[in-house]
Amino acid sequence: MTDLITIQELSAAGRHQECLQACQNALQLKREEAYLYKYAGKSLLALGQFEKAQECLVKAHQLDGSDLEIIKDIGNIFLNVGNQGAAHEWYEKALKINNNYAPAINNIANLKRQSGNTKEAINLFKRAIQADSKFIKAYVGAAASLLAIGNLDQAESFAQQALAINENTRGLNEILGIIFQNRSKPEQAVECYQKELGINPKASNSLLNLGLLLLEKGQAAAAAESLSKASALAPSDQCSLLLAQAYQNLGQFKESIVEYKKLDINNSQNKMIPFNLGLCLLQTGNNNDAIEVLKIAIQLDETFVPAWGNMGIALMNEGRHQEALPATQKVLALAPDNPAAHMNLGQIYKELGQLDQALAATLKSLELKPDNPAAHMNLGQIYKELGQLDQAFSSTTESLRLRSKKSKTTANISTLTSSLGQKLTRQDFIPTFFDNAVMRSLDDDKIWENLDIPKIYEELNDSRENRFITFAERTTRTNGLRLPSALSVTASQGTHSLIKWKNFEIYKSSNDLVIYWMLLNEIKPDLIIELGSGSGGSAIWMSDICKALGLKTEIYSYDLNKPRVKHENVTFIEYDLTKLNRSSCRLPMVDKYKKKRKVIIEDAHIDMKSVLLELDRYLCDGDYLIIEDSGIKQNEILEFTNSRNKKYQADQFYLDFFGTNMGCCIDSIFKIFPD
Secondary structure (H helix, E strand, O other), X not given: OHHHHHHHHHHHOOOHHHHHHHHHHHHOOOOOOHHHHHHHHHHHHHOOOHXXXXXXXXXXXXXXXXXXXXXXXXXXXXXXXXXXXXXXXXXXXHHHHOOOOHHHHHHHHHXXXXXXXXXXXXXXXXXXXXXXXXXXXXXXXXXXXXXXXXXXXXHHHHHHHHHHHOOOOOOHHHHHHHHHHHOOOHHHHHHHHHHHHHHOOOOHHHHHHHHHHHHHOOOHHHHHHHHXXXXXXXXXXXXXHHHHHHHHHHOOHHHHHHHHOOOOHHHOOOOHHHHHHHHHHHHOXXXXXXXXXXXXXXXXXXXXXXXXXXXXXXXXXXXXXXXXXXXXXXXXXXXXXXXXXHHHHHHHHHHOOOHHHXXXXXXXXXXXXXXXXXXXXXXXXXXXXXXXXXXXXXXXXHHHHHHXXXXXXXXXXXXXXXXXXXXXXXXXXXXXXXHHHHHHHHHOOOOOOOOOHHHHHHHHHHHHHOOOOOHHHHHHHHOOOOOOHHHOOOOOOOXXXXXXXXXXXXXXXXXXXXXXXXXXXHHOOOEEEEEOOOOOHHHHHHHHHHHHOOOOOEEEEEEOOOOOOOEOOEEEEEOOHHHHHOOOOOOOOHHHHOOOOEXXXXXXXXXXXXXXXXXXXXXXXXXXXXXXXXXXXXXXXXXXHHOOOOOEEEOHHHHOEOEOOOOOOOOOEEEEOOO
């Protein structure tokens, strides 16, 4: 008797391995005790060892043919191995002994429900409840079946009755959550799902539905947490889609892309799926991939304006302006008063050198949306290229004024926007790190916590306007403090003015200048190849540094717009880098690269994939590849370098010389090693 009590307690507690061992120990002394085979079989069934479980339970049934639980469990074995017919026969066999045996009735009801006979299943669940009013599983089955046919009131009634019997029953709160969700009562539904998860943390359906409701409420972080758990337990397309949306709302675009790519994008019938994936790819700088998935969205709906618009932006980002033009014109054919499309059209025309059309399109954009700071900035650039400097300055200043509307800065906005507008106009609208920091701070004061960046700019600009002041005035202004350390790299390209070399502006930070000088001294290159000439100042500076170091280094600098300057050992080459995506095109003068130690500097950021593949042909052991302003190109760089095994090794000596990535190259100073 003691053995039976112990074994029953172990079985009820779910300690199946211990229960099995206790049965096996007892069977050495009592070979014909039915209960020992019964509980050994129950433990084996719970452990998933169905063949051994069947042997034990059949033996138990031979010893005691009247035990209904043994008969029912034999039926459960057949159910677990997919033999529903045999399972049904054993449940019926139990009912022949006792027509009111609730577990057997309940299991037959579940079989009916699984086969689609929901109404018949409901009647059987009710019969099981009549046979045993405390049999919780029948209440759960009845509630779930009634929910399936849309009878929410009766489903709720059975669920509540079951909770009154045992409030910790698994599945009941989930059913109530679905009922409240169907009744558009999200607060009650959330509460029910949370209760269910308190009872069963692995209730994947509750995790999924809770994530959906939290996402609808705008609680993206909590939604992502719930959905990621659901995905780990029961992956599904619905879960991946919701999780992708949650990550997208959080700005975690890389994670969102991973989830979207779990879906069959190519065969999707929902245009929003490839569209949103395209947006995420755009945000991470994967323009070419974005173009391909946006094409899928457009195939599903050729009038889908946002897809055409973002397609145009992705093509612009890659320098493919001739292709961006018809995409943007398509937007305007569908939505003639779309101000963003007119603005983008203006930028495309500007890049194509069609300045009159660029001006007309940008002015139209501002006619439709006069308070768009980006359009005013673009207008300033166009006026500058047209030689209308007063209008350029006016438009740029207006852009900055509009951006500052929500700023809480203590700086004088009128003075600040005027001086920064003049500075940007002088710089051909190429902002320094610090210019960008000021403009971002005008947009959003939270970017630099506890720092009033526009006020700092105002004070630093005063250093340019009022160069000489007394020591007393200086100490009153600074309080003897240095520029906040958080701004060290931000200010390193200059604050009120750009760094100059021989009157040429150089868009490099002070840190970069020192790093280049040290690197050139170490490598002693025969040839420097620069993609992106700008004004030509960078190439001229490097030529002079090499000469000072006693090097006879030649410099080839490529750009679509060739600088109109000449300098010893510097050759400026006019070339459109977008041509490199054609297999037959090569960089001019590549025959001069052979057998020379090279430093190659990529600062054009046009069609990175094709450019890197081209450069890879010429980079040899000991050469260097330097990719400037690489923050938004990390994915493309990672994909490229991974495809080349260990040929490209990041040089941490230079990358972290002034602190981690305290220059214009984010992890992208590479020494070349043997392939």
